[in-house]
Amino acid sequence: MSEDFMLDTDDLERRMLGAIASLRTEFSSLRTGRGSASMLEPVMVDAYGSMTPINQVGTVNVPEPRMVTINVWDKALVGKVEKAIRESGLGINPQLNGTIIMLPIPELNEERRTELTKVAGGYAENARVSIRNIRRDGMDQIKKAKADGMSEDDQKIWESEVQDLTNKQIKAIDDQLEAKQAEIMQV
Incomplete structure (x- = not known):
């Protein structure tokens, strides 16, 4: 039975990309001057x-x-x-x-720019939390399969794949945050 385990990584990735798309929408609503x-x-x-x-x-x-x-x-x-x-x-x-x-559109003063970068950081953190929750769902599926008899080697392979996917999406969020903060701070 455990040999048939297939984690739907495409579904995990689709959900993670949805969180990133939501982040882009939130970023686009931030005024940058x-x-x-x-x-x-x-x-x-x-x-x-x-x-x-x-x-x-x-x-x-x-x-x-x-x-x-x-x-x-x-x-x-x-x-x-x-x-x-x-x-x-x-x-x-x-x-x-x-x-x-x-x-x-009025010029943004330095105080407002700093405030907006903090708001952008909050949006990014919410997206990271969403990604981590999706990662946890994937890890829970793997743990359940392990309890159903999956080998420890298979478990490590699947966990590594989910973690790699998570790291890739978190990096994408960090890159977008950095770009948005630079755009906000640009005078």
């Missing part, structure tokens, strides 16, 4: 009786590095979009120009 359409992704607008992402009520553009514009399709929603941005905690003061909402 440059405008990007992705910084508005978490902002939801109360439109037509339901919470709707901004990109579904208007066109988001980045005409220049320090400016994001939203061309709201329905004039009745302009005030709601402006209110949603003000209350989002992005720290951006929207300016109205008809149905176009302009978001000038």
Whole structure:
């Protein structure tokens, strides 16, 4: 029976890559002093009786590095979009120009940059914890197979494979964190 044990490393890797994709999404929402359409992704607008992402009520553009514009399709929603941005905690003061909402991106001061690098570090640590939890699931499967009669050599081989996969994904997280922190600290 133990000879038939096959750990689904593809499933473990897929789950780990999912944690890294989630980290990328969290990183993209961090403001770095440059405008990007992705910084508005978490902002939801109360439109037509339901919470709707901004990109579904208007066109988001980045005409220049320090400016994001939203061309709201329905004039009745302009005030709601402006209110949603003000209350989002992005720290951006929207300016109205008809149905176009302009978001000038202010320079980040040193204190705010340091604060954002800490937030990025927290996001990365959460991703590392997710990776470690997935690793633990894999190790638990191996231990169960060992209890069912798997040889100790096979156990060591599988554990080594899971650990190598984990190390590779943790390194990817560390590399992304380093890049994001450098981007935030860039003046």
